[in-house]
Amino acid sequence: MKRVLILCFLGLAVTFAIAAADTPVTILRDGVTLTIAQEKRAEHIGNKLRCLVCQNETVENSQAGLAKQFRGIIRRRVVRGETNTQIVDFMVHRYGIFVLLKPPLIPLTWLLWFSPVIALLAGLMVVLIARRRRAPPSLPGLSEAERDRLKDILS
Template structure:
């Protein structure tokens, strides 16, 4: 009872050499189906995905390394063909925008919290401070209390 990871690979696509087939499957999992866009060509049943799977196997059979196969496909279809884009000058924003946005949001929340705490402390201090009239009245009450105790 062995389950395959993808049903899209058809029997006529499978290479005779199991090591080369494993390489082809590994590479196919890293390549985006240009039709489905959220699936690898290994998982997609689209005709273009089949063509790409066959192209990968053809390049492997010709003796290309994994890097050469990937470079060939990127040169032919662009970086979009990769499910995980490479880190270079064109994709650094894609890789770092989310962590930078999260860090910026965290800093903004921290600053907001500090300002709010300082504002609340200032309001509390304002509530605790008495006006001159209130101080005079308080002093009168304290004096009257002390006079009645004697």
């Protein structure tokens, strides 16, 4: 009985070892070897950056040579242990905020970010003015004498 149990455990250990050996821990992308977690982080960064050759594509999606180079730079920096902010800043420092697909909220982009609010306020103002115009002019009430006359006529 004991021998069977030991054999079972050995078999299980071998199975796990084979499974572990078959699961890749690192992958090679754009000339850089990195772990799966690092690759995920690099993809997250690359998806936020604009490929400057095919300008409506992300660095991750573009087939342009420059985008491939960007992906290599991002991955090398991820492996080196830089934070996401540091890597994005590296790109912005060289190519300006145009490299960001989502423009940051800075004085230059205030009009861009607040235009929905401005449009909403303008629309509200138009509605308010139109409603005030359409409201029937309030007529002055009847005077004391008029009310007496009305009573006379009606009676």
